[in-house]
Amino acid sequence: MTRKQAWLTALATQFHRLPGLWLGKIDPDDSLARQILSAITDGILVTDTNLRIVEVNEAFTRVTGYTRHEAIGQTPRLLKSGRHGKEFYQRMWNALLLTGRWQGTIWNRRKSGEIYQEWVCISSFKDKTGQTTHFLAIFTDLSHQKALQNQIHLLAYYDSLTGLPNRELFNDRLDLALTQAHRDKSKIAIFFLDLDRFKTINDTLGHATGDLLLSAVAHRLSNCLRESDTVARLGGDEFTVILSGIHDQTQATTVADKILTCFKQPYTIGKRDLFIGTSLGISLFPDHGSDNETLVRHADTAMYRAKQRGMNCHVIYTPSMDIQYEQRLAIENDLRDTISENGLKLVYQPQIDLKTGRITTLETLLRWTHPQKGNIPPSHFIPIAEESGLIFEIGNWIFDTACTQIVAWREKYGLDICVAINITSRQLRNGKLVERIQEALHKARLPPAALELEITESVLMDDSRETIKTLENIKRLGIKIVIDDFGIGFSSLNHIKRFSIDKLKIDKSFIDDLNYGDGDKQLVKTIINMTHDLSLVATAEGIEKQDQLHELEMFGCDMAQGFLICAPRPASDMDDLLLNNTPWHKHFDAGDSLSTDSSLTMD
Ligand code: C2E
Ligand code: MG
Ligand code: MG
Numbered sequence: 001m002t003r004k005q006a007w008l009t010a011l012a013t014q015f016h017r018l019p020g021l022w023l024g025k026i027d028p029d030d031s032l033a034r035q036i037l038s039a040i041t042d043g044i045l046v047t048d049t050n051l052r053i054v055e056v057n058e059a060f061t062r063v064t065g066y067t068r069h070e071a072i073g074q075t076p077r078l079l080k081s082g083r084h085g086k087e088f089y090q091r092m093w094n095a096l097l098l099t100g101r102w103q104g105t106i107w108n109r110r111k112s113g114e115i116y117q118e119w120v121c122i123s124s125f126k127d128k129t130g131q132t133t134h135f136l137a138i139f140t141d142l143s144h145q146k147a148l149q150n151q152i153h154l155l156a157y158y159d160s161l162t163g164l165p166n167r168e169l170f171n172d173r174l175d176l177a178l179t180q181a182h183r184d185k186s187k188i189a190i191f192f193l194d195l196d197r198f199k200t201i202n203d204t205l206g207h208a209t210g211d212l213l214l215s216a217v218a219h220r221l222s223n224c225l226r227e228s229d230t231v232a233r234l235g236g237d238e239f240t241v242i243l244s245g246i247h248d249q250t251q252a253t254t255v256a257d258k259i260l261t262c263f264k265q266p267y268t269i270g271k272r273d274l275f276i277g278t279s280l281g282i283s284l285f286p287d288h289g290s291d292n293e294t295l296v297r298h299a300d301t302a303m304y305r306a307k308q309r310g311m312n313c314h315v316i317y318t319p320s321m322d323i324q325y326e327q328r329l330a331i332e333n334d335l336r337d338t339i340s341e342n343g344l345k346l347v348y349q350p351q352i353d354l355k356t357g358r359i360t361t362l363e364t365l366l367r368w369t370h371p372q373k374g375n376i377p378p379s380h381f382i383p384i385a386e387e388s389g390l391i392f393e394i395g396n397w398i399f400d401t402a403c404t405q406i407v408a409w410r411e412k413y414g415l416d417i418c419v420a421i422n423i424t425s426r427q428l429r430n431g432k433l434v435e436r437i438q439e440a441l442h443k444a445r446l447p448p449a450a451l452e453l454e455i456t457e458s459v460l461m462d463d464s465r466e467t468i469k470t471l472e473n474i475k476r477l478g479i480k481i482v483i484d485d486f487g488i489g490f491s492s493l494n495h496i497k498r499f500s501i502d503k504l505k506i507d508k509s510f511i512d513d514l515n516y517g518d519g520d521k522q523l524v525k526t527i528i529n530m531t532h533d534l535s536l537v538a539t540a541e542g543i544e545k546q547d548q549l550h551e552l553e554m555f556g557c558d559m560a561q562g563f564l565i566c567a568p569r570p571a572s573d574m575d576d577l578l579l580n581n582t583p584w585h586k587h588f589d590a591g592d593s594l595s596t597d598s599s600l601t602m603d
Helices: 003-014 031-039 058-064 086-099 143-157 167-184 198-205 207-223 249-262 292-308 320-340 378-388 390-413 425-429 433-444 457-461 465-477 493-498 508-513 517-533 546-554 575-581
Strands: 043-048 053-056 101-109 115-126 132-141 187-195 230-235 238-246 267-269 272-274 278-285 314-316 345-353 359-370 374-376 418-422 451-456 480-486 503-506 537-540
Touching: 031 058, 043 058, 086 101, 086 115, 115 143, 143 167, 167 187, 167 230, 167 238, 167 292, 187 249, 187 292, 198 207, 198 272, 198 425, 207 230, 207 238, 207 249, 207 267, 207 272, 238 249, 249 278, 249 314, 278 292, 292 314, 292 320, 292 378, 320 359, 320 378, 320 390, 345 390, 359 378, 359 390, 359 575, 378 390, 390 418, 390 425, 390 433, 390 575, 418 480, 425 451, 425 457, 425 465, 433 465, 451 457, 457 480, 457 493, 465 480, 503 517, 508 517, 508 546, 517 537, 517 546
Parallel strands: 278 314, 359 418, 418 451, 451 480, 480 503, 503 537
Antiparallel strands: 043 053, 043 132, 101 115, 115 132, 187 238, 187 278, 230 238, 267 272, 345 359, 359 374
16 A cells, blocks of 8 residues: 555544544645545644644635645644633643643634634654654634534523523522522522513504513513522513522512512603513522422412402412412313303393383393302402403303393383493403404494493503503493492592593492491482582492482482392393383382392302
8 A cells, every 4th residue: 555545544534533543744746635635624734843834724724714825834823812821731732742642622713813612633643763743633613513502502591582591591590599598598589470461462562562572571670680680581471580699588579679660660662652560479498498390389379469469569479379379270260161161141130210210221240150169259250260361252252142132122122221241451451342342232233322331440540552542442332331339449530531431330338338327428429419510320339228229319319220129130030120111119119129149149
């Protein structure tokens, strides 16, 4: 075998098995050798024992930027980045002299000045007498690989929308923090945040706006915490925070308050100023759990409680929350089943015009008879339906059922009666409500003027753009708006005027108070007068006693509703009342008529 052939074979077969490679001196005129050198994609650099570069290949030039001509005669110092100290080179030379080989990563500098990392394998070559004649370095530019690795790391551990750590990294960091806290006997606080009403923003303003808002929230959250704290996005509108090295609960609540304050400022997204709050649950190590999963679950439970408390607040976990949470979850699942089995029912309660004694409106009230738990009051399951979003399906069913039923009665008995349907704030904030109501009215052929929507005062307080717009559209259609349970909330006259309300329903608690003293009577009288001054209709609800009704008539109240007149009844029991729509005092004896709402009596 010729010397050239031996070299070729060695290079081809042992290229990846340094240090067995024997290179020797390359003959510059050897065109085959040159072709092979230039075909190799890794950089090659050969020096003599004085460390003068005697040969490089084309890949060397591609990576370093130096031509063969520029490199030959120089030493590898040409590529020195300045990132490695003397010891680094010393270790390298020691290994080379001892074993004839060194390999590792090294920072070098390209001709352009850019510093890059390469994987390099250096071997020494000896002649027959054992004397070192050359050093050969074969290197791979790691820049692309590093960039790729960084990219993979980013994708695996960071949320691509907000740039915050994702669930994976959050778990890693929490595990680390827990190990440290076990050692230091310190506390950790875990915050679980869920943005309030984010879904409404996403649904009404679009996902692009939602995404921008999430990024802005992430940015603000990170800014209001220390760099050592971890803020992560678990997904959707859920964020978590790890506060390590704290010593008491107060430290955690102080930070939670700070976060809530940060949320008070609007976010400018495009041309809009958006307000968004957050519900924040807190769990503490070691007080509420010692492992990652338990602590996060408990913070989540506390967050859920913060939502129930009216949102935009923080709540610290307590063990009793778990039981309530499970119960709530069970109710939600059962409600879902009941809906799919068409198991919900509507009952109707008449409202009479106090001048004529005749029924003008029927209020629909929802009833759920649970197979094991019996009748579950709407005040219990409607908030769950609201939080879980089931309210939309339920609401649609109520609109269709009630509108169809009322049209059937209007036609059967030739009555001009209206239907009053209770709606929740979440329904009002949904941009599709008006469309849905129009559909139900159209399908049933019910005129919009025959529909009343009952909303509570708290809904008026939510003067979000969506609510205002929906209420305006409802009014534009000719549907009436009623404030239910008036007097117990905090709505101002301003709110009432602004939303062009049609009716106020005075809350039952004021009607009950009519039996006690003149002061309470005066209050009811004042509310009725104020209602009239605002050109609204005054309705009293929850009337149970004849003398309450008497007082209300004296005060000029327009409409009345309550067990005294008629308890809510299923549609099948309404015929005797609606037939001729006889004035109620002729229909019933006051004493006989007082019936409790049997549909709500537990079995
Ligand atoms: P609300 O709209 O103020 O309804 C009046 C509540 O008072 C009803 O309770 C009714 O059964 C009860 N009631 C009527 N007259 C009397 C009376 O003379 N004495 C007493 N003690 N109670 C009387 P219900 O059906 O338990 O509903 C409670 C609340 O649940 C409703 O208050 C309403 O806010 C909500 N709700 C009921 N049905 C629906 C519904 O279909 N959709 C929505 N969004 N909410 C509903
Ligand atoms: Mg009502
Ligand atoms: Mg009410």
